[in-house]
Amino acid sequence: MNDIRTNANLLRFFPYVINHHASLFIFAVLGIILRAQPALYTDFSLDEFWSAEFSRPDKNVADVVKDTLHDVHPPLFQFLLHYWFKAFGYTEWVGRSFSLLMGILTFPVIYQLAKELYDKETAKLAFILFILSPFAIFYSAEMRNYELLLLLSAISTWQCIKLFKAPSLLTATLYFIASLALAYTHYFGVILIMTQGLCILVAWHQHSRKNKTIFFIFLVIYVVLCLSYIPMIEYVLSDMKEENFWVSNLSWYWSISNFLIFFGIPTGIIPAIIYSFMFWSTRQKLGKREYLILLNIILAITIPFILGLIVQPILTARNLIIILPIVILLFSQTLQHFGPKVKVAAIAVLLLNALASTVFFNQIKGEDLERLLATAHSDKLPLYIVNADGWKTDRFVKIKHELNIARFPALKIETFTTEASSLPDAFWLACYHRCHDIKLDDFIPTDFQVVGTSYGKGYQGKKLVKFDSEKRIQKSLALHASRQ
Numbered sequence: 001m002n003d004i005r006t007n008a009n010l011l012r013f014f015p016y017v018i019n020h021h022a023s024l025f026i027f028a029v030l031g032i033i034l035r036a037q038p039a040l041y042t043d044f045s046l047d048e049f050w051s052a053e054f055s056r057p058d059k060n061v062a063d064v065v066k067d068t069l070h071d072v073h074p075p076l077f078q079f080l081l082h083y084w085f086k087a088f089g090y091t092e093w094v095g096r097s098f099s100l101l102m103g104i105l106t107f108p109v110i111y112q113l114a115k116e117l118y119d120k121e122t123a124k125l126a127f128i129l130f131i132l133s134p135f136a137i138f139y140s141a142e143m144r145n146y147e148l149l150l151l152l153s154a155i156s157t158w159q160c161i162k163l164f165k166a167p168s169l170l171t172a173t174l175y176f177i178a179s180l181a182l183a184y185t186h187y188f189g190v191i192l193i194m195t196q197g198l199c200i201l202v203a204w205h206q207h208s209r210k211n212k213t214i215f216f217i218f219l220v221i222y223v224v225l226c227l228s229y230i231p232m233i234e235y236v237l238s239d240m241k242e243e244n245f246w247v248s249n250l251s252w253y254w255s256i257s258n259f260l261i262f263f264g265i266p267t268g269i270i271p272a273i274i275y276s277f278m279f280w281s282t283r284q285k286l287g288k289r290e291y292l293i294l295l296n297i298i299l300a301i302t303i304p305f306i307l308g309l310i311v312q313p314i315l316t317a318r319n320l321i322i323i324l325p326i327v328i329l330l331f332s333q334t335l336q337h338f339g340p341k342v343k344v345a346a347i348a349v350l351l352l353n354a355l356a357s358t359v360f361f362n363q364i365k366g367e368d369l370e371r372l373l374a375t376a377h378s379d380k381l382p383l384y385i386v387n388a389d390g391w392k393t394d395r396f397v398k399i400k401h402e403l404n405i406a407r408f409p410a411l412k413i414e415t416f417t418t419e420a421s422s423l424p425d426a427f428w429l430a431c432y433h434r435c436h437d438i439k440l441d442d443f444i445p446t447d448f449q450v451v452g453t454s455y456g457k458g459y460q461g462k463k464l465v466k467f468d469s470e471k472r473i474q475k476s477l478a479l480h481a482s483r484q
Contacts, residue, residue: 031131039141055081077145095143103140113158126332134264134357264357367458382412430461
């Protein structure tokens with residue numbers, strides 16, 4: 001009997017925990033920890049090396065912008081990251097801390113967005129759901145433009161809804177600035193602005209056709225946005241003609257796997273099933289706002305899909321981070337239709353899923369390049385990188401060295417050459433990133449033998465010593481004599 005009373009008291013207590021401001025603060029701290037922990041892993045992925053190279057603090061701003069524009073991305077993120085490096089130093093943690101800050105700043109924006117569209121109770125749920133979102137956690141720990149894209153997507157959506165509900169000069173200005181920054185951060189930001197415009201047109205036709213002021217305010221904003229984006233047109237057209245683009249054609253496997261990425265890996269299928277069931281069971285309660293959210297989501301997926309069929313594939317899960325704020329809104333409103341027991345259970349499942357996903361992220365982030373450099377540095381041998389895939393990977397290994405110069409002060413890194421006369425008597429030979437495409441043994445000179453190996457997630461390394469090296473034999477004999 002006492003157990004039943006205890007459980008009843010707990011159920012009455014849980015809604016208080018979820019809704020109390022102190023509890024929201026605790027969730028915010030948890031969200032920061034979940035994001036900071038994988039960010040502290042100092043091993044970059046190849047994409048992060050691109051960001052580090054483009055935003056080098058010793059570059060001038062014009063070169064930063066030019067290099068970024070030639071890499072199929074608008075320049076705002078790299079521009080801001082350049083000054084971030086200048087202010088706080090050129091290290092991996094500094095670079096990732098910028099994305100971490102963008103992720104943390106998104107917390108209150110999601111709350112305000114949900115509060116603007118619904119109410120405080122839904123806003124609190126949205127706040128918690130976003131904090132526990134593995135998708136948002138992952139990109140908070142990566143030095144790329146996706147977390148800035150997420151923040152600006154949330155701000156732009158928030159100000160868009162606010163402007164539609166209560167037009168004002170301040171809100172119109174904030175919406176314009178957020179949308180312009182969004183478009184100059186990623187091309188998918190332009191797609192989100194397009195979907196917002198279409199949804200606003202539908203909402204205006206349904207509710208506010210007599211209020212032509214709203215229509216003209218948005219029309220003026222979109223016209224000015226188009227004019228402001230003219231400098232980017234030539235780069236957009238050029239990127240559309242990019243050959244050998246890395247994004248592949250869509251498939252059923254792609255669709256399912258990228259759907260699950262939104263919920264986390266490897267346990268994301270559990271919350272995905274739960275959310276799908278909850279959404280289906282409350283489908284009769286969908287209102288006009290929910291249908292507009294669904295329309296926005298469908299358009300944000302359909303537009304790039306059609307563009308991919310016409311030009312080239314561009315649709316990836318990471319690019320769809322633009323719709324994460326409104327997906328969170330939809331899930332939060334769905335959860336509001338259930339009682340305290342279901343809410344508590346859902347949040348518990350999401351918490352466990354976030355923890356599991358964070359642990360998994362630590363296993364897949366980076367490419368173990370740190371281990372290779374540390375091994376070569378401890379052996380006091382030069383490191384030769386096989387540049388066999390056309391990606392200039394030797395350059396990225398050197399960037400890694402520059403980012404960690406204090407830890408590897410004596411390490412010498414060179415691009416591998418088959419001219420045996422120019423090679424030292426002993427060195428490390430390695431390939432990086434696309435090692436599964438090449439066989440490292442094919443690059444070993446005939447007069448060298450393998451005396452050690454080192455393998456990681458993104459590299460292969462072999463320690464080579466020259467056969468019958470008179471110089472090395474003499475050193476070995478001298479060392480042996482000194483120990484007698």
